[in-house]
Amino acid sequence: MKVQVPKKALADALHNVERIIPTRSSNPGLNLLRIDLLGDALRFSGTNLDIDIESTVRADVRGDGSLALPAQVFGQVVRALPGDVVDIDVAESELLVSAGDFATRLQLVDPDSAPTVRFPDAYTGTLPARAFARALGSVRYAAAVAEYQAIFRGVKLELSDAGSRAVATDGFRLAYYDLDALSGLDAELIVPARSVDEMIKLAHDGDVELAVAEGQVSIRTDDVRLNVKLMEGTFPDYRRVIPSSFPVTITLDAGTLREAVARVAVMADKTANNRVDLFIKDGTLQITAEGAYGRSQEAIPVQQEGTDAEIALAYNAKYLTDALAPLEATLRVSFSGPTSPSVLADPDDPSYLAMVVPLRTG
Amino acid sequence: MKVQVPKKALADALHNVERIIPTRSSNPGLNLLRIDLLGDALRFSGTNLDIDIESTVRADVRGDGSLALPAQVFGQVVRALPGDVVDIDVAESELLVSAGDFATRLQLVDPDSAPTVRFPDAYTGTLPARAFARALGSVRYAAAVAEYQAIFRGVKLELSDAGSRAVATDGFRLAYYDLDALSGLDAELIVPARSVDEMIKLAHDGDVELAVAEGQVSIRTDDVRLNVKLMEGTFPDYRRVIPSSFPVTITLDAGTLREAVARVAVMADKTANNRVDLFIKDGTLQITAEGAYGRSQEAIPVQQEGTDAEIALAYNAKYLTDALAPLEATLRVSFSGPTSPSVLADPDDPSYLAMVVPLRTG
Numbered sequence: 001m002k003v004q005v006p007k008k009a010l011a012d013a014l015h016n017v018e019r020i021i022p023t024r025s026s027n028p029g030l031n032l033l034r035i036d037l038l039g040d041a042l043r044f045s046g047t048n049l050d051i052d053i054e055s056t057v058r059a060d061v062r063g064d065g066s067l068a069l070p071a072q073v074f075g076q077v078v079r080a081l082p083g084d085v086v087d088i089d090v091a092e093s094e095l096l097v098s099a100g101d102f103a104t105r106l107q108l109v110d111p112d113s114a115p116t117v118r119f120p121d122a123y124t125g126t127l128p129a130r131a132f133a134r135a136l137g138s139v140r141y142a143a144a145v146a147e148y149q150a151i152f153r154g155v156k157l158e159l160s161d162a163g164s165r166a167v168a169t170d171g172f173r174l175a176y177y178d179l180d181a182l183s184g185l186d187a188e189l190i191v192p193a194r195s196v197d198e199m200i201k202l203a204h205d206g207d208v209e210l211a212v213a214e215g216q217v218s219i220r221t222d223d224v225r226l227n228v229k230l231m232e233g234t235f236p237d238y239r240r241v242i243p244s245s246f247p248v249t250i251t252l253d254a255g256t257l258r259e260a261v262a263r264v265a266v267m268a269d270k271t272a273n274n275r276v277d278l279f280i281k282d283g284t285l286q287i288t289a290e291g292a293y294g295r296s297q298e299a300i301p302v303q304q305e306g307t308d309a310e311i312a313l314a315y316n317a318k319y320l321t322d323a324l325a326p327l328e329a330t331l332r333v334s335f336s337g338p339t340s341p342s343v344l345a346d347p348d349d350p351s352y353l354a355m356v357v358p359l360r361t362g
Numbered sequence: 363m364k365v366q367v368p369k370k371a372l373a374d375a376l377h378n379v380e381r382i383i384p385t386r387s388s389n390p391g392l393n394l395l396r397i398d399l400l401g402d403a404l405r406f407s408g409t410n411l412d413i414d415i416e417s418t419v420r421a422d423v424r425g426d427g428s429l430a431l432p433a434q435v436f437g438q439v440v441r442a443l444p445g446d447v448v449d450i451d452v453a454e455s456e457l458l459v460s461a462g463d464f465a466t467r468l469q470l471v472d473p474d475s476a477p478t479v480r481f482p483d484a485y486t487g488t489l490p491a492r493a494f495a496r497a498l499g500s501v502r503y504a505a506a507v508a509e510y511q512a513i514f515r516g517v518k519l520e521l522s523d524a525g526s527r528a529v530a531t532d533g534f535r536l537a538y539y540d541l542d543a544l545s546g547l548d549a550e551l552i553v554p555a556r557s558v559d560e561m562i563k564l565a566h567d568g569d570v571e572l573a574v575a576e577g578q579v580s581i582r583t584d585d586v587r588l589n590v591k592l593m594e595g596t597f598p599d600y601r602r603v604i605p606s607s608f609p610v611t612i613t614l615d616a617g618t619l620r621e622a623v624a625r626v627a628v629m630a631d632k633t634a635n636n637r638v639d640l641f642i643k644d645g646t647l648q649i650t651a652e653g654a655y656g657r658s659q660e661a662i663p664v665q666q667e668g669t670d671a672e673i674a675l676a677y678n679a680k681y682l683t684d685a686l687a688p689l690e691a692t693l694r695v696s697f698s699g700p701t702s703p704s705v706l707a708d709p710d711d712p713s714y715l716a717m718v719v720p721l722r723t724g
Binding site for chain 1: 431432435438439442443444456457463464465466467468469621622624625626628629654655656657658659660661662
């Protein structure tokens with residue numbers, strides 16, 4: 001065989017699979033990268049048992065067959081290569097990688113010892129890649145981290161002919177994002193947050209095609225295919241907990257609030273939920289924090305509805321900052337009460353909604 | 363009191379002292395920053411017992427006296443401030459820091475509980491700041507890391523009317539740098555490598571003034587003063603180990619060798635001294651490395667003196683890479699033998715010299 005391939009495209013394709021394939025594994029062979037030689041491309045594949053991946057790079061290929069070697073070392077070698085073009089050859093169970101005056105011989109292993117991954121034949125759903133990544137990226141922070149939180153550690157995808165929504169919650173906060181596109185599918189999928197991170201990284205151009213099967217969702221882009229194992233269980237009925245009546249509502253610039261919270265929170269007590277206090281009265285939002293070293297405060301003029309009312313409440317500063325991150329323009333914060341959830345959204349673009357439960361301060 | 367000060371200058375001055383003052387310390391008060399109010403400046407000071415520091419920022423100051431508070435929290439608050447100008451005031455044992463609509467109150471402590479640092483009255487030596495930092499920065503890598511290596515963990519400064527040299531060695535490699543300037547001092551100082559790092563960071567513009575006292579060197583720049591505790595002990599006579607007879611010498615571009623070593627070393631066995639092999643013959647330098655995953659090689663044409671000779675030897679790749687880092691233009695590598703030290707230097711600029719001992723390969 002002989003292969004010639006542009007270095008950057010090769011490095012990119014390898015980078016996609018390297019992130020998935022474990023460096024070390026007690027499961028023999030799981031650290032291996034499988035390389036299939038196609039007529040005009042190299043196809044790399046591997047798995048970590050939660051995610052199967054296949055990444056293809058166009059190349060000038062003479063010969064066919066399959067090879068396998070540890071994924072990580074091949075990626076390292078390729079990134080260190082000089083020049084723009086890489087030549088690859090095989091001799092006596094070694095992979096010869098050369099570029100310019102540089103040459104490496106990498107020990108190959110039996111391709112039968114590498115895992116084989118299989119992808120669906122048909123992808124019946126489609127979503128625009130950027131919007132898909134944005135929806136997942138906007139809500140992913142609200143997924144739970146702790147092991148015991150089970151199903152809360154996933155992001156739910158609600159796909160139907162009524163819409164396409166990504167939603168996540170850990171019980172203390174919630175975020176959803178409605179895509180302005182229909183997928184053509186009718187399914188409710190709960191994707192582990194760590195697999196969501198990979199889906200976000202791979203969805204950047206054109207369309208993402210989707211296929212749903214028992215316990216698995218698959219996505220396909222121009223050069224990558226991914227199988228993701230779904231979480232089992234019932235996602236809570238989150239709609240029930242989003243309040244609908246708000247005695248006080250304020251409107252202000254999202255960036256102004258984000259920066260003010262970050263500044264004031266420097267003094268917040270990290271051992272007491274990183275607490276910041278908000279007090280709204282007469283069109284002014286006062287933010288304060290107090291900790292072992294002293295006290296910070298900042299006042300922001302806001303447009304207030306329910307002007308005869310005032311409200312005082314406290315949040316975990318990190319929850320506020322996370323909820324504000326996807327918001328860029330005008331922000332409306334709607335307060336249902338001092339101990340019941342507050343809702344953050346852009347009044348001009350309702351696709352993203354965040355809900356944060358205040359801290360109990362009693 | 364009332365103080366008004368530009369935010370960036372304040373943040374920079376605090377940053378200098380924050381790096382030194384420990385965040386936590388079993389020694390009470392050591393985590394405190396002392397602030398002295400001068401007529402037209404704020405002076406910050408603190409110590410970690412190895413290094414005393416004082417950093418001054420020009421400010422509009424009304425009032426006088428001294429204050430103290432934990433260094434880290436003040437720095438954090440200042441960095442998070444909005445706007446360009448900071449107002450500082452004191453009320454009831456609190457420091458009031460405000461900028462725009464933002465205000466923080468920081469708890470002050472008794473300034474008598476903060477350490478007091480004293481600096482020399484006279485600085486009798488001078489060196490150009492950039493060259494001083496460059497000399498230290500070029501040799502610092504060769505200082506030893508391990509505790510038991512005692513005096514090898516320092517950088518030696520040789521100051522006399524014959525020259526100004528910084529030198530470091532860990533027994534396996536050595537580097538020296540001769541400054542093109544005389545200090546006006548006559549002293550041999552061994553500075554702990556971690557203190558050298560601070561000296562490098564603070565010496566950037568104009569001149570560095572120097573003062574030497576029993577067990578201590580002090581430096582002064584426009585806005586910073588530093589006392590550094592010296593190491594005690596005798597630095598080895600390193601001149602004795604630098605070879606002077608070289609059967610083979612090669613000349614090539616320093617960057618070309620640096621990149622080739624980095625590429626080939628990807629395959630080097632990290633558990634076997636990160637070994638790379640060099641073989642020089644007939645005007646070609648061949649670099650190879652071999653590890654668990656395979657083998658890399660690269661050939662570089664070089665200008666060779668001693669053309670009837672050939673030489674094969676091995677190095678720790680990291681030692682070669684470190685030695686090459688300060689070299690930018692033409693490089694001469696002089697080989698005294700396969701098991702005796704090699705010398706690297708720029709033939710057109712002899713200020714920097716690196717020596718590396720080959721690995722025993724027998």
